[in-house]
Amino acid sequence: MTIYGGKLMGRGLFDLDGPFNRFGTFVFDIIFLNMLWIIFSIPFVTIGASTTAMFYVTGKKIRKEEGYIFRDFWKSFKMNFKQSSVVWLLMVVVIVIAQFNLTNIGIFGKLGSAIAVFQFAVLLQMIIVGIYIFPLLSRLYLSLFNAFKIAFIMGNKHLLTTIISVILLATLFLVIFILPPILFVGVSFYALMVSFFMEKVLVKYLPEQKGETRQQE
Numbered sequence: 001m002t003i004y005g006g007k008l009m010g011r012g013l014f015d016l017d018g019p020f021n022r023f024g025t026f027v028f029d030i031i032f033l034n035m036l037w038i039i040f041s042i043p044f045v046t047i048g049a050s051t052t053a054m055f056y057v058t059g060k061k062i063r064k065e066e067g068y069i070f071r072d073f074w075k076s077f078k079m080n081f082k083q084s085s086v087v088w089l090l091m092v093v094v095i096v097i098a099q100f101n102l103t104n105i106g107i108f109g110k111l112g113s114a115i116a117v118f119q120f121a122v123l124l125q126m127i128i129v130g131i132y133i134f135p136l137l138s139r140l141y142l143s144l145f146n147a148f149k150i151a152f153i154m155g156n157k158h159l160l161t162t163i164i165s166v167i168l169l170a171t172l173f174l175v176i177f178i179l180p181p182i183l184f185v186g187v188s189f190y191a192l193m194v195s196f197f198m199e200k201v202l203v204k205y206l207p208e209q210k211g212e213t214r215q216q217e
Contacts, residue, residue: 029061029069030185030188030189030192031184031185031188032069032070033054033057033058033069033073033188033191034184034185034186034187034188034189035184036050036053036054036069036070036073037050037051037053037054037187037188038183038184038187040053040073040077045085045088045089046081046085047088048084048085048086048087048088048089048091048134049077049080049081049084049085049088050077051084051088051134051191052076052077052080052084052134052137052138053072053073053074053075053076053077053080053138054073054187054188054191055134055135055138055191055194055195056072056073056075056076056080056138056139057069057072057073057076058188058191058192058194058195059135059138059139059195059199059202060072061192061195062192062195062196062199063199076138080137080138083137083141083142083144083147084134084137086144087133087134087137087144087147087148090144091126091129091130094122094126095123095126098119098122098123098126099123101115101119102116102119102120125152125155127166127169128151128152128155128156128162128166129148129151129152129155131155131162131165131166131169131194132150132151132154132155132162132165132198133147133148133151135194135195135198135202136150136151136154136202136205139202139206140205140206150205154201154205158201161197161198161201164197165194165197165198168190168193168194169190172186172187172190
């Protein structure tokens with residue numbers, strides 16, 4: 001509020017700290033973050049590290065912590081590069097094997113039906129683990145085993161958050177399929193939404209554990 005002529009006047013729509021400018025800054029940040037994610041994901045093997053860095057930035061935004069998009073993204077990317085990349089590649093290997101088995105289910109004969117059910121379950125769990133593991137790595141340093149274990153527990157324990165996140169992910173893929181340019185803004189917006197719904201879940205797993213340390217904010 002400002003005083004003008006002895007009267008309190010509301011902030012103008014186009015003031016530097018007004019709603020229009022804040023919205024414009026928000027949109028710019030989302031687009032810029034999305035572009036960083038795309039650029040740093042181009043080598044493919046770095047998608048895990050890029051995704052972890054994106055969730056690090058969106059997590060700070062949800063918690064209303066001060067920061068700079070590129071600086072925070074680059075900090076997390078470097079810090080989590082090796083671990084997140086290994087996690088990503090392991091997930092890709094599991095998904096490729098499951099997909100191969102489903103595509104060639106006939107070679108298993110009578111066991112085909114049972115194996116198909118198992119492979120679909122594996123794919124579903126990989127999706128669930130993938131939704132949680134990168135936001136988790138953006139907040140905690142964990143061993144590979146504990147990262148997968150905790151992400152699995154979180155995804156199957158907090159079902160409401162999981163369902164919402166799966167719906168958001170499915171919506172993202174559908175919208176990008178229908179309107180491909182959404183790729184340049186939709187991924188970071190999805191990460192922001194997931195970070196919002198997941199924040200209350202993540203804080204339950206933040207206390208330091210033996211052999212594990214919290215990421216430096």
